[in-house]
Amino acid sequence: MEFNEYQHLANRTLEGNEHVLTNLSLGLASETGEAIDLIKKYTFQGAELNKDDLKHEMGDVLWYLSQIALWADIDFDDVAQANIASLAKKYPKIKR
Template sequence: MELNEYQEKANKTLAGNEHVLTNLALGLASDGGQVVDRIKRYTFQGQDLDQEQLKAELGDVLWYLSQIALWADIPFEEVAKANLQTLAKKYPNIKL
């Protein structure tokens, strides 16, 4: 699946009002924190890293990111391409 296709399909689940961007940003922070918490528990508390739970949390983060980009009229594939350009500058000895 292409990233822009994901972005458009995921948008069908977005219920919005005048506070939609704030809701998206807060959701991103919240679900990003859940990813961090799972990794913390694995690293420092000896808990198993449940891949299915981690995948679900990462999916939530992906959803929020895609919807923030769509709200700002930025195709998600452009976000990915721009990030690869940034990484290429940071790591010039690695072929991306």
């Protein structure tokens, strides 16, 4: 699946039109915290890392990121490509 396709399919589930950016930003922070909590418990508390739970939380983070980009009229493919270009500049010895 392409990022732009994901972005537009995910948008079907976005509800509300008042304070959307605030809702998306708070949701992103919350879901990121949930993913981090799973990693923290694995790293410092001896919990098993449940990859299904982590994948679920990462999907929630992806959803919020894609909708913030869509709100700002930024194609998600462009976000991914710009990030790869930035990484290539930071780490020129790593081959693509």
